[in-house]
Amino acid sequence: MKLSLRIWRQKDRNAPGRFVTYPVDGVMPEMSFLEMLDVLNEDLQTRGEEPVAFEHDCREGICGSCGFLIDGVPHGPRRHTTVCQLHMRFFKDGDALTLEPWRARAFPLVRDLVVDRSAFDRIIQAGGYITAPTGSAPDANAILVPKEAADTAFDAAACIGCGACVASCPNAAAMLFTAAKVAHLNSLPQGQPERDERTLNMVAAMGREVFGTCSNHGECEAVCPKGIPLEFIAALNRDVIRAAFRRRREPLHVLGAPHHPAHEDVRESNSAQKESST
């Protein structure tokens, strides 16, 4: 197969970015999308051009490193599939594809298709854990966890932190990511003591990291490679209300609070794009 790739090239955050079009030849259907990019990069390097930077590591769809937009869709066209697990048999000879990095203010660009997703770590720091100092745990079977709760917790905990949900959201919201962690921990008996605190703190952290607000588009669920369902967002909203009533804390700086950036501001602007080809 022969493809034409229009790829976002940007040396660093401060340099201007632009699309560059590259032809790729000799693409085999059993290659993964990233192996196809390996071929392009080998080719670029032998020609003396710098390879396209993209993040990847396990190439098994579990580490969450990889991810970029293929024709505007995070991880490309196949449902429940990270880009490292997307194989070229789903494309056809002559396809022209556009690859760009996640675009959200909370994910500043590093280089080419690589962005900085450390905002996710800071949301976890705000409460995405159960306090359990090493050595203090009771016997594992002393905590009974109903199968349904364990299964729900697992479904939520399957999130790989890739950021596709943010990239697909018109508001660049991190609701699905945050809701998944809250649902994981809040549905377990071990997670109950810190439940309200966790919920409020993580939602507040989301705002601090300049993610947008959720307006229930559902794009995140559609592109999530792990199939994290939208219902966890509904559960998070319920937990926020529950926490607000139970905690009687300071006024909440959470949902829809004015310090959130307006929707149009949280998308990185693409207006300065320039086209060129090699």
Place this chain on the structure above:
Amino acid sequence: MSALPAETHATPKPEPVLDARIPAGPIEQKWDRCRFEMKLVNPANRRKHTIIIVGSGLAGAAAAATLGEQGYHVRCFTFHDTPRRAHSIAAQGGINAAKNYRNDGDSVSRLFKDTIKGGDFRAREANAYRLAQVSVDIIDQCVAQGVPFARDYGGLLETRSFGGVQVERTFYARGQTGQQLLLGAYQALEQQIAAGTVTMHPRTEMLDLVVVDGKARGIVTRDVQTGAIESHVADVVVLATGGYSNVFYLSTNAKASNCTAIWRAHRRGALFGNPCFTQIHPTCIPQSGEHQSKLTLMSESLRNDGRVWVPKKKGDMRRPGDIPESERDYYLERRYPSFGNLVPRDVASRAAKEVCDEGRGVGPGGHGVYLDFADAIGRLGLDDVRAKYGNLFEIYERITGDDAYSVPMRIYPAPHYTMGGLWVDYHLMSTIPGLFVAGEANFSDQGANRLGASALMQGLSDGYFILPATVPDYVATAAVDKVDASHPAFREAEEDVHRRTHALLKGDGRRTVDSFHRDLGRLMWDECGMARSDAGLRRALEKIPELRQEFHENVRVLGTGEELNQSLEKAGRVADFLELAELMCIDALHRTESCGGHFRVESQTTEGEARRDDANFCYSAAWEWTGSGQPPTLHKEPLQFEHVHLTQRSYK
């Protein structure tokens, strides 16, 4: 390094024997006794001590979180963008623990014995026993953190069985156990980061170890975004940087997994233990072409219900469904009736290689055997099989395009884990005082072959329980002097890193880094892979220095050192693999016995099983770096088996 080890030269040097600091007393009491005898650090003084931890996988993240909790000033480094990306995340099947919740005869003693036997009697008894003891605490700890292990309808923990054992002691979270355990450790780590006890340094790669007055005192790193080379001073350095299976280029490891941290420490004086002990995992998706960048594992848990077979006839090209039962060879069940499809990994891998070498392999190139679920689906129903293994079948479908519910999977062995690593004593300290090594990066408790679901156990044991006891003892007793980054040893190490980086960038060669890595991988797979021979290893020892020389003369790395430069990162790692590969072959050549994953074709039983040579090789080999172009020196740690009798392994 030259081709041959010092030992095989005409006048061998006396081999120093290593002291593993194994506590005296009965094996059941060694760890308690060790903990009691160790010195403590007053809580108010702990924050005055800096501990550097390199790596944020199970061992690194667990150690960083726990030592942070205790009050030490911890600095944790990873080249990833966040600690959650570490390759522990990809472990699928489960984690062993001697809980005996199943009441099926399990105990600490049995897990200990299984580990020693599974490792083909090349592991240290005291360490393996401690690992089995600590295993029960790990499960408690992980459950308390909210790891969503599988549960039964009564809310109790589920377990399943794994290779090389006859009890069900493997705890699991669907096929993503590593992910869930790592997220547990990662969350504990993030909590400590928020609390200010741990400083995280993401996208920062360790490129050298700094030794001052014989003690490990810090590291030199490169910020992979800006290229800044920096020194970091500490009282203790812990390496938890994983294994080196990527020396084979194609392996189940993540693309960035590498040996640089341990190799640099080795060059600074840490002995390297059993470098040739590598594990080839029997159930991986076969290679589909030359472009292949990595191999994907299919969890060993599949062997619980899947049956492994090949056609009885050579070159049988019929579709699997068209081959009648009577013309199939369920070779594992035939050869090993008592363990059947659940023999240990080394045995299963070799058996697969043998049937493929006989010309009975299936799929393109004949490099594959079937793993068939038809019987399991018939017995348990499709829904049950889907509930147990659904995500693994999905991975398989995604990569191959085949539906394994209707046609058998095709699998083939692939490099997966390295039992070898930096030599450590009972305290997990290397031969450099103050340098501790944990998880897969050390030469570990696994001997010559690791049992399934034991890597997660070892990583968390080292991280949550062993290091948090032994590191403080070192801090309390070592009396380290005050040094800062202006010390000549730091300056010299920084210079060295600059020099190596510039050397990689200045070349105007013609070949890419990956092309060298592929060549090295193919050579290692052919000559130092599943079957090793004297002649083959000698061939490899001739070719590796040539390849290394060509690499340094003809590699092409574009861009600069002052930016995100993924080719430069790769080049540094491949340069180190090119040195480690030689040591692996030297070790494999010197160990003329077969044991576990190390199979020397000259040493096998009449039935083709690995034959150990306990009279000559009942020791761990620890190699000392003696300088570039010099043969390494062999040190030995004799192994004593007082509790598990040295016997030829049998899984028949």
